Amino acid sequence: MQDPAELMxxxxxxxxxxxxxxxxxxxxxxxxxxxxxxxxxxxxRKETENEWLKDLRQYNGQYEPxxxxxxxxxxxxxxxxxxxxxxxxxxxxxxxxxxxxxxHGDLYFAVHPTPIADIDPxxxxxxxxxxxxxxxxxxxxADPMQNQDLMLERMGELEQGFKEVExxxxxxxxxxxxxxxxDQLIEERADQKLKQSILEACIFGSGAVKAGxxxxxxxxxxxxxxxxxxxxxxxxxxxxxxxxxxxxxxxIFDLYVDPYCTTLDDCNGLFRRHVLTxxxxxxxxxxxxxxxxxxxxxxxxxxxxxxxEEEHERTLRRIAGIRDHAESNxxxxxxxxxxxDGYALEEHGIDVPEGMELSDQFSACVWLCESKILKVMLNPxxxxxxxxxxxxxxxxxxxxxxxxxxxxxxxxxxxxxxAVRIWLDNMALSSGPMVEVNTDLLAAGEDPTDxxxxxxxxxxxxxxxxxxxxxxxxxxxxxxxxxxxEIFRRFADETTSLPSYTHGEQTAxxxxxxxxxxxxxxxxxxxxxxxxxxxxxxxxxxMIEAMFHWxxxxxxxxxIKGDLRIxxxxxxxxxxxEVQSQRLLQFLSLVSNPMDAALVDRPSLxxxxxxxxxxxxxxxIKSEERLQAEQALQNQMLAGAGPGGTGTPxxxxxxxxxxxxxxxxx
Numbered sequence: 001m002q003d004p005a006e007l008m009x010x011x012x013x014x015x016x017x018x019x020x021x022x023x024x025x026x027x028x029x030x031x032x033x034x035x036x037x038x039x040x041x042x043x044x045r046k047e048t049e050n051e052w053l054k055d056l057r058q059y060n061g062q063y064e065p066x067x068x069x070x071x072x073x074x075x076x077x078x079x080x081x082x083x084x085x086x087x088x089x090x091x092x093x094x095x096x097x098x099x100x101x102x103x104h105g106d107l108y109f110a111v112h113p114t115p116i117a118d119i120d121p122x123x124x125x126x127x128x129x130x131x132x133x134x135x136x137x138x139x140x141x142a143d144p145m146q147n148q149d150l151m152l153e154r155m156g157e158l159e160q161g162f163k164e165v166e167x168x169x170x171x172x173x174x175x176x177x178x179x180x181x182x183d184q185l186i187e188e189r190a191d192q193k194l195k196q197s198i199l200e201a202c203i204f205g206s207g208a209v210k211a212g213x214x215x216x217x218x219x220x221x222x223x224x225x226x227x228x229x230x231x232x233x234x235x236x237x238x239x240x241x242x243x244x245x246x247x248x249x250x251x252i253f254d255l256y257v258d259p260y261c262t263t264l265d266d267c268n269g270l271f272r273r274h275v276l277t278x279x280x281x282x283x284x285x286x287x288x289x290x291x292x293x294x295x296x297x298x299x300x301x302x303x304x305x306x307x308x309e310e311e312h313e314r315t316l317r318r319i320a321g322i323r324d325h326a327e328s329n330x331x332x333x334x335x336x337x338x339x340x341d342g343y344a345l346e347e348h349g350i351d352v353p354e355g356m357e358l359s360d361q362f363s364a365c366v367w368l369c370e371s372k373i374l375k376v377m378l379n380p381x382x383x384x385x386x387x388x389x390x391x392x393x394x395x396x397x398x399x400x401x402x403x404x405x406x407x408x409x410x411x412x413x414x415x416x417x418x419a420v421r422i423w424l425d426n427m428a429l430s431s432g433p434m435v436e437v438n439t440d441l442l443a444a445g446e447d448p449t450d451x452x453x454x455x456x457x458x459x460x461x462x463x464x465x466x467x468x469x470x471x472x473x474x475x476x477x478x479x480x481x482x483x484x485x486e487i488f489r490r491f492a493d494e495t496t497s498l499p500s501y502t503h504g505e506q507t508a509x510x511x512x513x514x515x516x517x518x519x520x521x522x523x524x525x526x527x528x529x530x531x532x533x534x535x536x537x538x539x540x541x542x543m544i545e546a547m548f549h550w551x552x553x554x555x556x557x558x559x560i561k562g563d564l565r566i567x568x569x570x571x572x573x574x575x576x577x578e579v580q581s582q583r584l585l586q587f588l589s590l591v592s593n594p595m596d597a598a599l600v601d602r603p604s605l606x607x608x609x610x611x612x613x614x615x616x617x618x619x620x621i622k623s624e625e626r627l628q629a630e631q632a633l634q635n636q637m638l639a640g641a642g643p644g645g646t647g648t649p650x651x652x653x654x655x656x657x658x659x660x661x662x663x664x665x666x
Contacts, residue, residue: 030344031371034336038271044259048401052204052253053315055406058086058413059203060319071421079424083416085489089498090405093393094202096528101198101535102191108536109544110567111178113170116163173562180560181547184245187217193249198535200252201393205404208250208390209539212381212546214554215246245550247543250388252401253312257390258338262400269338270386275307281331281369290367290375298331298369306370307332333369337379337386340364348376381549389546391538393531402534405496412492416485423481430476441468497527541568585609 057064061082063071071078101108185191193209201207218241225236254273261267276284282299285292298306307330314324342358345351352358363379381387392402406413437448443458448469459468493499544566552561588609591600603624607617622630 030340030347030366030376031368031373034334034366034368035371037269038256038334038336041256041259041269041271045256049253049312051407053312053319054410055204055404056316056319058406058410059090061087062319063417079421079428081417081420081424083413083420083485085416085492086406086409086413089409089492089496090202092498093405093496093528093531094199097198097202097531097535098195100528100532101194108540108568109181111174111181111544111548111564112567113167113174114563114565170562170564173560174564176557176560177548177551177562177564180551180555180557181544184547185247187244188247190247193247194539196249197391197539201391201402201404201535203404203406204252205393205396205402205407206252206390207393207539208252208255208388209543210246210248210250210388211543212387212550213246214243214380214550217242217244243554245547247547252390253316255388255390257400262398264386264388264390267338267386269336270388272335272337272388274333274335275328276331276333278305278329278331281333284333284367284374289377291373294372294374298372302331302370305330305332331369333367333374336366336368337388338363339385340366340376345376345378348373350376350378353378381546381553387546389539389542392534395534405498408495409492412488412495415488416492419481419484419488423478423485426474426477426481430474434472434474436470436472438462438466438468441466536568541566544568
């Protein structure tokens, strides 16, 4: 065994360059491992990525390159029309989802206390101690042991009161938490960001939102200040930085997930690919926990950036009609969320939590560029491994990514395109006759391509029974092709569960009565409820829970914290609205008779019906005060027109307008 003194002597003569090289190798080993993992995730997503690009072309009304090449093989003479039914179906689904989720503002979530709510143990102990002191003072006891039976009886009575108080405190905390989250959603413009992700889900089958991480909100304002040298009053710019929960809409093209997972619960890790400008990359050095020296080193070594354009980026630009560029001069940065072992954290100076071992796996966030680690941190939000919430339009069993409207109707769209192209080519071909000319029989100088009405062809010799010019009329097959288009249009309605009448199409056989349309729309919403439920389960509830955990952990307000739970109620609101509206209308028809009218509060019933139909009842239903004022004024005018009265008899319909306070207008 070597003497410790000798070890110390040897360490003194180890060069700083060797130490730096050894540390660099150890620190960057995590970066190389993560880069290899990203490449694996990227290769596994390739097939799904190609399907997304097909969905986008179909949504934009563009043919696949191989189909367009076949259409151009005949000199471009064939029709290239694209029936834009996919966009109509996608926008119909998107509009209905947005209308159902956001028509009532914050209806899509709620915060409730648990059935048996518990409060902070310290607060509960303080309340019980204070109550015990009050009982002792009221009983005249200096020592609780003087009369134990009386104390137990009194404390038993108070324990039930404690439970009620705890429940009320939890209810109050739920109200305050709801208001706090609503305010944060408004500040983050949540409606716009959610709509962006929902549109991607309708097109590609999946959408994504990032929520629950910390963002520094910087607000600038000008305030009065005194110049210390001159004493003059001036205006100075003040900057206030406040931590807030982050909410961001993320394109699914930038996300790469564990290829072996089917949900985020069993996902081992997730990469997000950032393409940053040079300024944006430079700003990373000013953010907390980022290695500013490594950022500056990469800026120095990559004067034109290190961004290598992916194939899907070039395709997306072509679909959007954007020209290709030689260089982007941008930086490619990867954000990783997932499991990292304790040894890697220790190498980067991150202390593992107490009671945990280095061999354990920890939820962490790692930023890297060119295999160089820019940031390593433990997940700041307790209970969440990945702050990205990916939700499907329709789930595909045993697959992570969902299915969108274009893929559901791809066969129908392809067949309709082919049928319409053939229809147009056939109509063009059969719009006039085809001509066969025997040039041996024509007189010299006759031009057979010059065809016009009353054209006379001169011929010379030949068998008189053989015509010099023959006419052939191609057969028009419009009826059969029309049937094919109509059949597959109905197939598109069935496969997408979006019938044509839901986006405005009127047919002769359509039941256009109010009751008939209500029944049809209710039946059409059956399939849409599953999509709304997917948004509830995979987006709204996890997103609001992430913001709830952020507020519980980082928000300094104590009045918003308690034993609470999050309820996403987008699908609940949809079902409740449909059922309640139909039941109220049925109930109104049942009680619309003289015998039952006196037993029903008709104004309240009309208000409820108006609300279920998205009508403001205050605008169309008179208030009780206005009705009483109108009745009093009418009685006064009738009394003035009676015997002994000096007023003018009231004429039918001559009741003046009444203001909000019951005061006649005019």
